[in-house]
Structures are given as structure tokens and as C-alpha cells.
């Protein structure tokens with residue numbers, strides 16, 4: 001459904017079957033499908049974990065934790081069943097990549113879930129897909145049925161004596177459910193309220209059993225690592241930042257789209273070469289490098305490698321791969337307000353710093369943008385946001401606070417320009433009305 | 440309370456996928472809503488009974504999820520994303536345009552019951568912004584003109 005783009009700098013690993021009809025099981029098999037899981041069946045579970053660890057694959061859902069390392073935390077012996085849970089809740093504003101993977105290569109996700117399961121000796125995996133992605137749920141359910149039909153899933157997979165089941169699960173609209181512990185609550189049929197950690201899901205997860213939770217893209221990368229080898233995969237990116245990832249370019253760009261690029265790819269090149277530069281010949285003002293929860297970068301900060309460690313050094317995060325480009329007609333106060341409106345709407349209300357903090361911040365930013373701001377508000381916004389950091393039950397509070405803090409810090413002048421009842425200086429700038437019309 | 444055969448089949452099968460019955464609740468609520476149009480008292484009572492839950496426990500879950508509703512909506516639910524990537528490419532204007540065209544606001548329904556309108560959060564179409572969903576169908580790279588054509592199509596479909 002969503003249109004595909006390409007660029008010569010792309011390194012196609014996860015996207016290599018896109019547009020090639022790989023939703024069909026026969027086609028997937030022709031394109032090396034289900035070879036990796038068969039290879040993994042012949043390996044020791046620890047060898048699978050080590051391969052993934054050494055590949056320097058880091059979680060594509062947001063936090064960027066080393067995937068093999070996460071798997072190694074699952075206890076070898078467990079009285080309760082172990083599970084794999086694939087996170088396809090994709091709701092971080094700016095992020096639209098898992099959608100393409102589920103649309104074009106659903107079997108690779110199933111295969112990734114199976115390999116993760118083998119590595120920790122689990123026998124059941126769930127693939128959770130957000131409720132809005134109905135067509136993808138249908139694609140996934142069919143893919144699972146087809147895999148059962150061939151005996152790739154169920155009892156004695158590939159004649160190995162190992163049993164493995166994979167089930168689809170659907171959401172019904174909630175960003176917070178993407179948070180791993182809320183995700184488990186939702187799968188258990190409850191409100192998506194986060195759980196306290198520790199214990200981490202790898203030790204006590206679904207129905208009390210050890211559970212591996214990974215993002216769709218993370219799991220779709222795993223079969224390629226098993227087939228191509230850890231060294232090859234790790235070598236695609238800078239040290240400790242293995243592989244490629246799907247960058248979702250959006251906003252004021254000439255060629256927005258989802259591109260697969262090696263980790264460490266220069267952000268300036270990503271904007272001006274891959275994304276075709278800023279639309280309408282305008283200038284860059286700011287970049288959201290990894291989804292709405294990541295601190296913004298200014299136009300002077302874009303000579304940075306797009307990998308976890310380089311962005312952390314630059315004071316931001318690689319996050320979920322949503323790269324949002326803002327041109328110089330964008331009002332940063334309005335932008336901050338819209339981000340906060342989102343987090344306020346999505347806060348589950350369980351803990352007070354998040355529930356009250358996002359609400360106060362939204363109200364203050366809305367009033368401020370409308371011309372009712374006072375000088376003291378600017379410091380108050382900063383103060384409120386800083387006091388949410390690290391004080392909430394789950395990281396949604398941080399996700400709301402981090403971009404806000406960075407916007408006030410880096411664009412304080414724009415806040416001052418809104419003071420004393422002055423109308424928003426950008427309201428009439430008209431970037432939006434001049435945007436190119438795509439067919 | 441009568442659901443379709445497909446619903447019943449899926450429900451029975453899903454129950455075998457989990458160690459606890461209530462695990463099927465969230466997707467099942469959405470499937471039920473798709474058939475009945477909204478989660479009526481009757482639907483809630485029926486599903487609660489099947490899953491050994493109280494009506495209140497089911498309502499408690501429903502109120503958490505933004506797609507679930509206990510009130511009827513229009514036949515076509517127009518959901519315009521106004522989150523950041525869409526906002527930068529004209530989503531606020533697009534939403535206003537829909538309000539005018541349909542004569543209803545956020546969460547409103549047209550008197551003929553054909554359309555509902557909702558401002559929604561990111562729907563995973565950021566690289567093809569601005570975007571909207573009508574029921575489950577995605578419409579991307581929208582302009583007010585293109586939106587008019589989309590809405591006219593649904594109107595034709597709904598009044599045939």
C-alpha cells in the first residue's frame with residue numbers, strides 16, 4: 001500500500017525482499033526464506049545467542065539494547081513456560097517502518113520469532129500488531145497459516161523434534177501498549193498499565209514466564225544475521241552498532257520515504273542526498289532524529305553519524321528510526337505543544353508525575369502558543385519537564401520530557417518571541433500551503 | 440446476541456492460543472465492534488460471560504483503548520492524523536477542511552449516520568503525510584482536493 005522509494009546508498013538487508021511478492025510462502029522460500037531457522041535448529045542455543053550478540057544488533061524499538069545480550073538474560077531452567085513477544089505496536093510519531101516489513105516480508109518476522117525462541121528454548125511466540133494495522137494483521141495471519149500448512153510451525157518443526165507455535169495478537173489503539181510491560185498486560189487482556197521493573201520480562205514476563213520482547217525490525221534482522229554471519233552484519237555499521245536500519249524520513253523534505261541505510265550514516269547526507277533536501281528551497285531549522293520522544297537537533301548539529309552511540313554523544317537518541325525534518329517556517333512552540341498534546345493523550349494515568357506533568361505542560365504550551373505566555377512560563381516548562389525525567393513508572397514520562405527540554409533549551413528565543421500577547425510569528429509563514437502536491 | 444460464523448470460528452480458535460481466557464479480550468472486542476458497529480451493553484455482557492469476567496472488568500478495558508467505543512459511530516469513520524509529520528505537511532488544514540465538508544467536529548457524526556470524524560495520533564504513515572484512515576483503509580499524501588474525492592467515493596459507496 002505505502003509506496004516504496006530507493007536510493008543508491010541503501011544497503012538492502014531487511015528490505016531486500018520488498019516488492020518481490022515475499023508474502024507468498026513459495027516466493028519467500030525462493031528468496032532464501034526459512035533457511036536461517038533451519039540453520040539455527042542445527043546450532044546450540046547459546047551459539048545462536050552469541051552470534052546475535054556478536055553481530056552488535058541493537059533493538060530497533062527505541063532503547064537500542066544489544067539483542068543477544070537481552071536474550072542471554074533468560075534463565076536456562078524455568079518452571080514456567082518461556083515466550084517470545086514481537087512488538088508490532090509501532091506508534092511512536094514519525095515511525096512507519098514496521099508497517100512496511102509486515103506488509104512486504106511477514107515470514108521474515110515469523111522466522112525471527114522462531115530463532116529467538118530456539119535460542120532461549122521457548123516454544124511459543126506472539127506477534128502483536130496494533131489495531132489500526134488491520135490489513136497487516138490479515139497478511140500476518142495468512143502467513144502464519146501458510147507456515148503451519150507446510151509444517152514449519154507446530155509440532156516437530158522441519159522434522160527437528162522441536163515444537164514451536166506462533167500466534168497473531170491484535171491491539172485496539174494505544175501508544176503506551178508499545179512499552180514492553182504494558183504490551184504484556186494488553187496481551188493478557190487488560191488495560192495497558194506498565195509493570196514495575198525489576199523483575200525484567202526476560203525473567204518474569206507473560207503469565208509469569210520468562211519473555212523475550214523485541215521490535216518487528218529487530219526480529220526481521222535476525223534471520224539475515226544467522227545466514228550472513230555476525231561479522232558481516234557487525235561490519236555494516238560502526239563498532240557496537242551493527243547492521244542497517246530503516247530510517248523513516250518525513251516532514252519538509254523533497255523525497256520523504258523509508259530508506260534502509262547502514263548505522264552511522266551521516267545525517268546531513270541523509271537529509272540532502274537521500275531525502276532530496278528541504279522542500280520549497282527553504283532552509284533547515286531542526287531535526288527529530290529518532291521519533292517524537294528524542295531530543296531535537298538544530299541545523300548546526302547535523303554532522304553526526306546516525307547510530308546509537310554517536311547520537312547519544314550529540315545529546316539525543318537514535319530511537320525508533322523516525323527522522324522528522326523541520327524547515328525554517330516551523331514554529332517550535334507549536335511543535336513542542338503538538339508533541340506534548342500527544343503524550344498527554346497517551347499517558348495511561350497510572351503514575352502522577354507523568355499524568356499531571358504532561359497535562360500541565362500541554363496546557364501551558366497551548367496557552368503560551370496562543371499568546372497568553374509569561375516569561376516565568378518558559379522556566380516553568382523546563383522545570384516541569386526536568387522533574388518528570390526518571391521519576392515515572394515507565395519511560396513515557398521521559399519520552400514527553402526529553403524533546404520538550406531540548407526545544408526550550410535550543411529555541412528559547414522563539415518562546416520569547418511569543419511573549420506579551422504577540423501573535424505567533426510563524427502562523428502566516430505558509431510553508432504548509434506551499435508544500436508540493438504528490439499524486 | 441449473534442455474531443458471524445467467522446467471528447465465532449476465530450474466537451474459538453484464539454482461545455486455544457493462550458493459557459488464560461481473558462487474553463483474547465482486546466482483539467475480540469475490536470472484532471465484535473467491527474460487526475455490531477459499537478460495543479453495546481449487550482455485546483459487553485455477552486463477552487464478559489464468555490470470558491468469566493464481570494461487565495465492569497470489560498468496560499474498564501474498553502475505556503483504555505482509543506479505537507474502542509461504546510457509542511455508535513458513522514458508517515465511515517474518518518480519522519485524520521494531525522501528529523508531527525502530518526502537521527508539518529498540512530494536517531491541521533486538512534482536518535479543518537474535513538470539518539467544514541462534513542459539517543461536524545472531532546468525534547462528531549453526520550445526521551445521516553454516514554460519516555464520523557476524528558483527529559487521531561500517528562497512524563504509521565509519516566513518510567506519506569498527511570494521512571488519514573477511513574475505517575481501516577489508509578489514504579496518504581492527502582490534499583484537501585484529494586480528500587474531497589476520497590470522501591465522495593465513500594459517500595457514493597454508502598448511499599448505493
Ligand SMILES: Cc1cc2nc3c(=O)[nH]c(=O)nc-3n(C[C@H](O)[C@H](O)[C@H](O)COP(=O)(O)O)c2cc1C
Pocket residue numbers: 058059060061062063064065067087088089090091092175176177178179180181213214215216218219394395396399
Ligand atoms: C511509551 C513507550 C512506547 C513504546 N512503543 C514501542 C513500539 O511501538 N514498538 C516497539 O518496538 N517498541 C516500543 N517501545 C520500546 C519497548 O518498550 C521495548 O523496549 C522494545 O519493544 C524492545 O525491543 P527491541 O529491543 O527490539 O527494541 C516503547 C517504549 C515506551 C516507553
Ligand code: FES
Pocket residue numbers: 093094095520521522523524525526560561562563564565568570
Ligand atoms: S505523524 Fe501522521 S502518520 Fe505519523
